[in-house]
Amino acid sequence: MRGGGERSYSPAASTSTGGPRSDWRTLARLLPYLWQYRWRVAAALLFVIGAKVANVSVPVLLKHLVDAMSIQPGDPAAVLVVPIGLLLAYGGLRLMTSLFTELRELVFAKATQGASRQIALQTFEHLHGLSLRFHLERQTGGMTRDIERGVRGIESLVSFSLYSIVPTLVEVVMVLTILAVKFDASFAWITGIALVLYIGFTVVVTEWRTQFRRQANEADSQAHTKAIDSLLNYETVKYFNNEAFEARRYDDSLERLRAARLKSQTTLSLLNTGQQLIIATALVVMLWRATQGVVDGKLTLGDLVMVNAFMIQLYIPLNFLGVIYREIKQNLTDLDKMFTLMDREREVADAPRAEPLRTNGPVDVRFEDVHFAYEAARPILHGISFDVPAGKTVAVVGASGAGKSTLARLLFRFYDVGRPGHPEEPTGRILIAGQDIRSVTQASVRCAIGIVPQDTVLFNDTVAYNIRYGRPEATDAEVEQAARAAHIHDFIQSTPNGYATMVGERGLKLSGGEKQRIAIARTLLKDPPVLIFDEATSALDSANERAIQAELRQAARGKTTLVIAHRLSTVVDAHEILVMDGGRIVERGTHLALLAAQGRYAQMWALQQSAERDDTAD
Incomplete structure (x- = not known):
């Protein structure tokens, strides 16, 4: 439906009011979707704890095995201690770690996928519920990119939180407890201070880096929007010989994306270097204290092995904390954008307790x-x-x-x-x-109400699908009857695939008159009272116009x-x-x-x- 001077654009209306919500508010918004799977969440957390208990037990086992090896050569006990104790106990603990991890994945997969599906569906339904004003002002490429990243962000956020952050925290608590109980408090203090410095450095630098990641995402959305817009208007680009112009516009967006990603990578290298410096310093201090304890006779060789194993085992997941934290922040940003779309108020909304329209006769x-x-x-x-x-x-x-x-x-x-x-x-x-x-x-x-608009846009599907869209449950015979009434049946039959002919993006494989007649057939199939x-x-020539006018008058009889x-x-x-x-x-x-x-x-x-x-x- 076109009318000169009737369309208006208000860029301000298309943007969300206020700034981005806090991360905690975004998490609070996500929580209800996961709460319906709370028993699965609880079971997954139990498996997380089980996996970490088994994992932390490995260094403890190694300590006892090393201490037990201080027997005389040739002692028959060595045959029992080494092959049976090491192989069975070590293998059993490793198996338990893997088993609990896989059980966690299995139990929680339904919750993650279910929440992603529900949020994606609600966003899709909400977008269809927004007013025409919103859809006239939207940028399809950028909006679809936001939805895609938001849905993907749910899976990544849950995965990083439950599979990385929570297990690491559980392991940190266990290790600090063992160090404080088994040795003097200095071991726990060194580890704790190192963790605080590590986490603080990671958070501060990652917060600073977030601006570059956000710039990269905005540049990515802009580039995607320009590419989609240009491809959707392929014919217009060709009409005005503007391929080079479109390429320059796209390249400008790609250049901004490249610059933002380079900044992001440079600061990532800075983050990783600082993290490794903190880890290396803490590891050297811990091993120095443990070695000194062995020399003084306060600690056994097994204690030294256990401390070393604990530190390595603890800092391996911490190596990825910067990446994980950055991804969680980005996932929260992506989720916030999608929730902002879902929070967009409907300009046209049903009144409370609205009843269906009564149209008897x-x-x-x-x-x-x-x-x-x-x-x-x-x-x-x-x-x-x-x-x-x-x-x-x-x-x-x-x-x-x-x-x-x-x-x-x-x-x-x-x-x-x-x-x-x-x-x-x-x-x-x-x-x-x-x-x-x-x-x-x-x-x-x-x-x-049924409408035959001036500007007909068709789905990139078959002719039959586009006609049946007027009443999806219609039979093939009813579709064909509507096509005959719209004087397009003979044309459809003349094509190699008949009603299975694909119409192309927005129906561009068909002429304007053919699209218009499909629109008429679609409305005739709907058969509404108005x-x-x-x-x-x-869009029709004079001969077809006269024929279809007669059919329209027939269709309008009694309506x-x-x-x-x-x-x-x-x-x-x-x-x-x-x-x-x-x-x-x-x-x-x-x-x-x-x-x-x-x-x-x-x-x-x-x-x-x-x-x-x-x-x-x-």
């Missing part, structure tokens, strides 16, 4: 003193009032920008009547079957029909014709009455008849 449509504006400063409709009696046809004509297509958008409740930011002003109302469409559910309103024809035959037209020859049989200009109805009446009035309609008729005679003469 023919229904009438009424506009009562309707005012509307896409932007507060530029009103489009000024007190529009008219009736479409049940089973009758009313046509609306006028110049581009008069507000004709806005009537259809309001009837579908893509917008609500009124001016944005001016709720105190009288706005009027729209009624179907005597019911204000703001008091009933949107789904029932749209179910009762019909809207918005320049329904604008309440609103025809929006530019060509006056298509509306001469309407029960009433409304002439709009500047958002107001300036004339109304039948075709003959308006011609006799010698007003605006008569002037338009004379101009179009003269143009058609000139075309015929040519």
Whole structure:
């Protein structure tokens, strides 16, 4: 549906209000999705603890084995201690670590995948519930990228938290407890101080680095948006020979992405170097204390082995803490963007306890003193009032920008009547079957209306799929019947694959007339009580237009029909014709009455008849 001057863009409206939410708020928002799997979470945590108990027991076992090796050569006990004790105990603990880890993965996989699926579905449903204004202003490439990263971020966030952070914390507590109990407190203090320094350094540097990762993601989204936009408008790019221009725009985004990623990598190297310095220093100090203890006779050789094994075992996962923390921060940022989309308020929402529209038998449509504006400063409709009696046809004509297509958008409740930011002003109302469409559910309103728009966009699927979209449960015979009524069956049959023919992206494999006839067939298949024809035959040649006009008149018989037209020859049989200009109805009446009035309609008729005679003469 097009109408010059009827579309408005407000970039500010497309951005979320306020800054990004805190990480804790984002986590709190995610928690309910995981809470429904709380028993799986609890079981996974138990397996985490079990795996870490087994893992921490390995150095303790090594200590006892090393101490037990201080026997005389040739002692029969050596044969029992080394092969049986080492192989069975060590192998058993390693097996338990792996077993508990796999059980954790198995138990929690359903929770992770279930939460991801639920959030992705809710986001998808919410986006379909947002107003037309949002979808006119959106950038599809960047938005789909945000959703993709958000869904992926759920899995990564849960994985890093449950599989890395929690196990590491459990292991740290166990190791510090053993060191404090088994040796003097200095071992625990050295380890604890090193951990605090390590974590503090990692958090501070990673927080500083986050800006570069965010810049890289923004550049990535911009590059993706430009690429998608350019490919969707492939024909326009070719028409104006602007391949090089599009490549430069894309390359500019890629250059910003490259610069941001280089900064991110440079700072990552700084982070890793600082982490290794802290780890190496702590390890040297711990081993020095343990070695001194062995020399003084306070510790055994097995104690030295255990301390060394503990430190190595503890710092291996900590090596990845910077990466893990950075990824968690980024996952939280990605989740926040997706939750921001989900929090976007619906401009058009169902009233509390709204009931479905009642459409028993023919229904009438009424506009009562309707005012509307896409932007507060530029009103489009000024007190529009008219009736479409049940089973009758009313046509609306006028110049581009008069507000004709806005009537259809309001009837579908893509917008609500009124001016944005001016709720105190009288706005009027729209009624179907005597019911204000703001008091009933949107789904029932749209179910009762069928439209053939001026600009038909098809799904990249088969012809049959696009026709059946009017009523997904329709049989093949009903699809074919609708195609025949729209005079497109013969064309479909002439193609090699028939109804299985793919129409291409946005239907670009078909001509404008063929797309329009599929749109007509789709609406005929829906068979609603109210019909809207918005320049329904604008893309057809004269012969097909006359044939389809007859079919449209047949389809409209007994239905309440609103025809929006530019060509006056298509509306001469309407029960009433409304002439709009500047958002107001300036004339109304039948075709003959308006011609006799010698007003605006008569002037338009004379101009179009003269143009058609000139075309015929040519």
